[in-house]
Amino acid sequence: MVGTTVQDNFASIVNNNRYVIGPLINDSIVLTLQSPNSTAEGWLNFIEVNAIRNLIFDQSPISFRDLRKTGTGQVVKYNLTANAGIKIWDVTAFNDIKNQLYTVNAPVVNFNSEADSLREFIAFDGSNFLQPNFIGTVSNQNLHSISQQNMIIVTDKDFVNEATTLAQYHQTVDGLSTTVVSSEQVFNEYGSGVRDPGAIRDFIRQVYYSASSSADSLKYVLMFGAPSYDYKNILGHGQTVVPTHESDGSINLTQTYCTDDFYSLMDSSEGMFYNNEIADLAIGRIPVRTSQEAQVINKIMGYSASSSFGMWRTLITSVADDQDYNIHFRQTDTLAERIESYDCGLNSNKIYADAFVEIYDSITNQERYPDANIEIQKAFQQGCAVIQYMGHADSTAWASERILEYEFLDTVNNISNLPLILAGTVSFNAVDDPEQYSGGQRALMNLTGGCIASIAASRLAYSSSNNNFMQRMILYLFERNSGRWPTLGDAFLYTKKAMYVDPYVFICSFGRSCNKNFITGK
Template identity: 35%
Template sequence: MLVQKHSSLFSNYYLYAIIGKWVRFYPTIGSLIIKLLNHPEEMLSHSKTKAKAFIGILGLMFNVGLAYPSFSQHLEIDNPKTRLYNFPDQASPEAIHLKWHPLAFSQFTEKIITYYLFFDGCKYDDYSTELPVYFKKVGLSSNTIGFAAELINPVYQSLPSSELANLKDLNNLGPEIKIKSIINYHRKKPYGMVSFIPIRKNKSTGIYEKLTSFELKTSYEEGSVSKTKAKKSQQYVTNSVLATGDWHKISLSQSGIYKLTYSMMKDMGIAIDAINPQNIRIFGNGGGMLPKLNSVIRPDDLLENAIQVVGETDGSFDPNDYILFYGESPHQWTYNSSEGRYHHQVHDYSDANYYFLTTTGGTGSPKRISSQASLLTENTIVSSFDDYAFHEEYLYNLIISGREWFGEHFDNNALSYSFPFSFPNITDSVYLKVSLAGRVLSPNNGSFTLKANNNTLTGLNLNAGNVGNGNYLSPKAKLVTDAVIFNSVSSTINIDIAFNNTESSSEGWLNYLELNTRRILNMSGNQMLFRDARSVGSGNLSQFILNDVNSSATIWEVTDPSNIVSQQYNLAGSTLDFILQTDSLREFLVFNGNSFLTPNNEGVIANQNIHGTIGQPDFVIVTHPNFINEANSLASFHENTDSLDAAVVKTTQVYNEFSSGAQDVTAIKSLMRMLYERAADSTELPRYLLLFGDGSYDNKNQINNNTNYVVTYQSANSTDPVASYVSDDYFGLLDANESDLASDDLDIGIGRLPVKTVSEAQDVLNKIFHYEDVSTMKSWRNELCFIADDGDGNIHINDADDIATMIDTTYADYDIDKIYLDAYNQESTSAGQRYPDVTDAINRKMESGVLILSYTGHGGELGWAHERILENHDINSWSNFDNMPLFLTATCEFSRFDDPDRTAAGEFVFLNPDGGAIAMLTTVRLVTSG
């Protein structure tokens, strides 16, 4: 009987799944529920094979927010022998008919209405367009290296002008349909993905036409995959260097030479008088974030750096002995050789970079800085060098979303700012790149003007334009970026930025200033970094000539920060020179020994060894250290009740082994990549990732009372609430070709427990454990409830009804209850329209219990519907501990979990200690339905 079948239907669910965005909900939700209800008996069985697949599906649907109307493909997740997709019959492709519907619309307020064209099975590819996309997945053999698709026998029909009048984005459509065909990978297996917008503008008539039927012809190129994979692949060490020995973590924030003295080491807790300084080692992987593209090789575990230990030869660390090492800023500069410019990249997750010191760890001879000879002949002279600087502050996030933060704020109180830069011995023009954001409401305009040393910089186009009428669907601000070259004779450069607002409510923000110039190669200050892209060329032997040095000048080549070498040179008076091959860009640091930088002590690090001990778990919990006990007991629970092989690691441990100690969203992904890559076969692939701890849009702790427990992946867009999102999917895009693209295919199921305190964590655990209790296996587990908002041309009700019908015809055993607002009495109150009977019905349903509760309609961080049918006081009043539903919400920011200033209504549903939801598939940002 069904009750029994569902005894553990949602017991593994720890999961509070996060959806970035959904467009066009109902096929997604309908398919999902059918999958949820599919094969419940396997879910109950202790083998749990399907349960795993099922949780995988919960994760898989959050593919960077894109709704895939069918998940049937993903069901094969645990059956690697089943081909995921059918090969099309190439000899006679079948005709495909598209069933188009009249124009649909979605109404947010009286003023905001968006329109959609749609056909059955369509999806919307990107949130800036309202045009439907046809897509199809095609099976490919594992040695496919090329894939293409074309349309045969297309049949078109004119689109009535009434359907076009309200659509945007038509201008991008040409006379030919643009077909995108790519090879994607799902759990290491390739498949072809074909997608296109099935609308064209007829070349001869100029009329827009929709494609109504066609045949899809696909072609493949097969070849040796090992050939394409011949480039180096990521290697993983067997054991982390942190597994044995004493470890002390230090931090720093700017690039340069750092000194560690006897007394500092003593303060760090090192038994400095007892150690042999010849055994001291420093590890660290240099600055910058890990690369997003998986195939880019990155350091695995911590690299040992070459250092200098002054006074080590006598075997004792005496009070005047010291260590010198090169430390790199977390913020990176990269040279773009086609542009001939250096660009900076601020670290999105950390303002510090970390190094690890040990006196007993590591293997082999400790790495020391060796010296590098100067060559004897030159063919290129270097007497000036490239220098750069940036100014970028992390002060404001304009829409509480996205990873781009802004600095100085321009408004009527402060319309201009001044930024001083210093380039001693400047000898060339200055390249200045500026990025700003302006918030100017229609019909006004605004612009920024820049001055360098009081001269207005012409040729910059920094027109802030306007961002429409400022409703909550329009961009908060418009980003303007431009670059200019100007001359400066002064080594001090003052950049003044003024905001010209035509209306007092206009605002602006500085994103960044970035400068490139050249300086004469004269020593300036106590430490100076230099490099010269002009020296680079095949066969170049460059003589670097450096003036104004003292006799104790030392030059380190820092091109490879873990393999620093000391450069030998010739000295004549106060000028030194050295000659090196410069086939590629090399970087140096000269210092006079008078002054060094000092790192911060971050304390002792306990031994850890994720690399060596994690094995090949099905289920990985990455927890904030605060919740380690709760994470461990959840892991044991799943090991005992579900036979899942579970592993628990702390965020800080993941960072230490995968991102050199700095918080980085990609470190968690790199851990999952290691498990994925090490898997000997498909049964060893990781299946689930649980993030144990709340997240925040503020990954660098700028705001007070932050909730940055487990790092969040935020979209690049930080100005447009419709295009900006947060998504935990990023952690599960694991194939080599994947990074963070919407087309990347999620390979594992991912959930998050958005808990902030141990007590919240314990409450959630109590719920999960209780859900498995036999006393809760009652008839409520046979009931489903669909709640639908009114208005919007009945789209929510139609969606909910379609889902209910889908389920009713597939699973007649379930009792379906519908709470459609239109069926209830609406009352006018002083606070607006209300549906008190709907609220009562929902509260009663929660108390009596349902397996799945689905809501489609308007909503926000405070509850559901304009009529406030569900609010936080309802949610917090629920005491349905014995019958907690899975919540599916197709509504806006109901569960915007990453805003520390507010616990969203969806979070309250999940965190309610006396009931609420056992799990949620829910929305965290603005979404639109269609």
């Protein structure tokens, strides 16, 4: 044992310790997790070993530094066994590389270096350089020439055709000047080829600031493709990814999340989520993973067709979980009453779990509300403009009684009466795990039904924050501005502007940000 460290904070996953040790036994390092809890687990990211060695140049470039002596007034002397023709560079700053002078005392060269801070050096003789691997060619492009667009669609190269079809639809039907770019193009031009979400934001900012008037200003951004927490493909999940912003690593479920809000923060001082950053753009995502799923554009474009209009567009279904001192019932009823108070000709269909008979399922050893389940399925099948839910959930169903199982969303055929889902629950719009499909993904990716859009949290969210967000979202969704109905993205953006602090950043929107009003389609 070379040392011990103690961690008692569940969210603390980074611990830096320095141990001075002798020679390694059998060239190995052994880590042991000790805990009074026999089920405790730990995940090792990496071990970094720094060792003192004799600097002997053997024709291959050698990098070196000295961690032992850094601080104000410190000076380090380096001795390197090498020929006099060797070159030594100070590469501490990659954009300020300096030639390092040295003294020759054959067979050693040496030099002194100030060590107020850690300095990095490389020695080479020009005869044995590393060879870069050829990856591929980059086509000529000029995304910097794109300006004055109302809408941007960022997609994967595999989905450019479908995204272009959708862009042409919005240009023709909605009068929105729309540009389609692939994430690969953006990474090449704004990220030096690195798969960096910041490159996408930089591109969006360029177009945003190119506007000369409100008419040619950027309003909507659509991410047409699914993200992944492994967006650099380190684990080999595949490259078909349009990344989202991932929070700093944490195993605290309330502090780890993914969010597309990052792409809507246009001020140069924003992007770190310091609780004072306000969105400027309406962001939506259609999280397709395959070319087959990309055909969802047909469902989306058909939503505004005349054949999809009917009385169902005036119906709002409100669903509430049980227990918890009736908090979900009270929250849902408040939302329903607010909707009914608007001069929109809306009618409510209330499905509150406690209003139904609860039974015990001996097969699963759990409580169930079978009649509530039937009524929720009817709401999807018969049609309604909005289905809103307040309550608990897991990765497979609403409520512990499973009043809506997500498998149903895969197969329900309601192509002519698709609802907007407002889910005030946990992880319904989780999207960055390539090995799972959340409820929101299942509903939107159903090519013959499901939903037209979904707004919900991507991670754990508490009842109070869900309720606050949904109350405000409903307010903006059904409030006309100068006689004009807001788009889904408008209402979502207004809500984000009003509620720009944690924990609202990880409530995300699946669907088109420019989706027309759910009552009139105009």
